[in-house]
Amino acid sequence: MPHEQLEISTPKPVLSWAGHPLGADETKMARNVASLPFVFKHVALMPDVHLGKGALVGSVIATKEAIMPAAVGVDIGCGMMAIKTPFNADKLEGKLKKIRLDLEAAIPVGFNENKDIEKTVANWQAWEDFKELHQGVQRLENKAMKQLGSLGGGNHFIEVCVDTNEQVWLMLHSGSRNIGNMLAQCHIDTAKELAKLAETPLPDKDLAYFVAGTPEFQAYWRDLQWAQDYARFNRDVMMNRFKRVVEKHIAGGKATKPLLSVNCHHNYAEKEVHFGEEVYVTRKGAVRAREEDYGIIPGSMGAKSYIVKGKGNHDSYCSCSHGAGRLMSRNKAKNVYTLDDLIQQTKGVECRKDEGVLDEIPGAYKPIEEVMANQSDLVEVVATLKQVVCIKG
Template identity: 85%
Template sequence: MPYSELDLSSPAPVLSWAGHPLASDETRMAKNVASLPFIFKHVALMPDVHLGKGALVGSVIATKEAIIPAAVGVDIGCGMCAIKTPFGADQLEGKLKKIRQDIEAQIPVGFNENDEVEKSVTNWQGWRQFKELHPGVQRLEGKAMKQLGSLGGGNHFIELCLDRENQVWLMLHSGSRNIGNMLAQNHINTAKDLAKLAGLSLPDQDLAAFVTGTPEFAAYWHDLQWAQEYARFNREVMMARFKRIIELHLAGGKPTKPLLSVNCHHNYAEKEVHYGEAVYVTRKGAVRAREEDYGIIPGSMGTKSYIVKGKGNHESYCSCSHGAGRAMSRNKAKLQYTLDDLIQQTQGIECRKDEGVLDEIPAAYKPIDQVMDNQADLVEVVATLKQVVCVKG
């Protein structure tokens, strides 16, 4: 279904692909953003939209001469990576448990980091700029090095999947780890302090912005681009490791060539041209979907995921959803569901089945099929994937 324009009486319109009315606190959040003086044209809400900090997760915010650091969020550059392999489902027979154990042994998850820094990480060009990053992160270079090639926690995951032709895919979801979080927090605090000093009356403190032409904007933009590259490379390092594990199990360690590779952010900002004007586009839980852009839209740890190609829809600023989107908070999921529910909803999947991942139970997410139906004008489906192994952060 196409979008609908929400009746918010805000200075800028809000276009929604959600296909359902927003809750009152979501409506308030959308209106707050649409009331900011530097919003360009309109705000676009994706089908997986839900509550966030300052701005809704699943919103695309185009701005003129300003950017909101809290709208980009604290996991700068968080996104997805996937490759299609030449392997078939039959080659996985009896190997899933061992594959999962090898992934868990070789890719640190949660707060963990690598014991040793591998050569590709040491050689990353981004380290040359580290001294130019915010003074508040200068003590973290060693930690950032050790965390490059690690998954993190929350809804981050590594999955071995099969498509409808029984072809094996590798997929993972991660961001810029502690360094991205610390950079974001330092800049968000600066933006809030500046708003206070200027006596600005903001509908929400988390909508404090930097204005172009100021040193604060320049510093944030520089650090943002750095963290986005760190996040992208973090996914590449993990994917290379993941690929080697699969090749060891399925090809005797012989390197193979991916049939398709996708690496896309869904928490980030870029300068782009829309409606003939150069603007800053913040995708807070949204994937760029220009014509021919490949994207990844995961469901949950028990449902389908999609590899998509963009249709270049200008009303959405050439964007689509970044996943199914949460239907309930982590706390609510833990209260509402039991370990038995989790076991039932992840039947047939080699994954953790304990209370530590109860907040990630599939039922805590919106139905992915509905989310996909609501964005038929934004993307076309290239492949439908179902996981057989899932490693959670």
Template identity: 80%
Template structure:
């Protein structure tokens, strides 16, 4: 779908790949961000765009000489990982429930932590820099160690999927856990304090920012990169355990070679070149999609998911959507849907089917097929996946 320029009267235009009009609150949020003086060129909205905190989820914000910590958000480095295995669907027959139970036993979900810390975790290079992180998180090293290799809650998940050729894929969604959350809150509070002290006029307090070459900016940027690395390695640790469980059930425990591996953030910021200039790019619920970049765009449980390759679309700052995007809030989903609805909408998927996860019902999300058709100019589809096992956070 060709992008359209939303009729927002701000110095910087807003380009949207969504096929729906933004609501009043969404328009206000887009206008607030686009009116900031350090925003570069324009703001890009992905087809799964919806309300967030400060900035819309599904927005790509390029900035010069400033960064907004609340736009990155509290789940720093949240993203996806996937592995294409050499196994076929027939090898899964009769084993789905056992695989799900093994996954639930091996990978902590929700607020749970690992009881034992494996060698790969203690050997992670990032621990060397822990003493240089924000003072507000320095007492969390033990917790961060125990949470490395854990899923978290909400919309985080583990899935066994099949592609159109009946090939088995492993997929997961997770981020920087408790440490990333506390770290983000510390820096967001600092940005808000600085805005108050300097009497900076902001359209929304959650758009408080750090100016580059300041000590506050440098401290945030340092911690941001650390948390993004933590999130990436957290997914690697879980994926290794996930792969071992599948190999136990499908290969008698023998190690196998992955046919393709993808690990990508969708809540993060990086320094990149766009339109010939170096800028800070914040992707709040968006995936980098330069030419040949592999990305993962999951649907809700019970819906399709996609492995994609980027097309390097300049207007989107080489980005694409990070999923289907919520259609309704968690509370609205709980009020609107029943357990029977959940059971019907997750038919054929080996997963928990209880009232605690009604807020993650497929009906609470936008149709993923529509989201994909809106971004045909941003990505090409490499594989279409359908889950057969799902473990929710």
């Protein structure tokens, strides 16, 4: 489905791939962003768009000479990684529970961290730049080291999946952990402070921004890139452990080579060229989808997920959705659904089935098939996956 232009009067238009009218609060959020003076050309909304902080989750915002730290959000570099293994699904027969328990022992989830710091983590070159980061995080270096190679909470997950050709895939969703969150908070506070001091008129205080060329902008941009690298490496470290656990159970511990590996952010900002101009592109819950870019669009646990290839659609700033998008808040999900519903909706998936993951029930998310149908001009599907093991943060 091609996009439509929202019928709102703003200095810059808003193009939407949502396929449905936005609610009043969502429209207000889109209007706020599209009214900012430094927004470039137009704002693009992805099919899974929903309310966020300051800006909509599922929005792509290109800006000239300015960046909004709250629009990038607090889980800097949050994203997905997937590898296609050489294994056939029949190799998993009778081993799912053992794999899940071993994974839970190998990769810390929630607020947990690693007891020991593994060699690849200790040797990560970016630790050398840690002392350059914001003063507010200097005491957190040891924690950041211990959390590298850990999943975190919320909607972060680890899944063993099988595609329509019965091929086994390993997939995970995680970000920059506590260190990314703390860096983001430090800079968001600074941006709000500056806006207050300068009495900058803002439609929403969460849209406070830094202007390119200022020391504050430079400090944020440096910390942002560092946290994005941390997030990507965090996924790499976990995926290596994940792969070893699976190989232990289905290949007698023999190391194998992935047939395809994809590692992409969906909460981040980059400098890119669009419509012939260099701009800062903030993808808040969106994946880059230039021609030949591989991306990952997960459904909820119990639904399908997709490996995609970008079509390089310029109107979307070469982007696509980052998932199904929530239909209801976590609290609402807990009030609407019961444990029986969770057991029913995750039938056939080896996962925790308790009150602690009720807010992640598939019914709390938009139907992923609908989201995919609305972005056929943004991506093509390379593989369709269904999870057989799911571990939630």
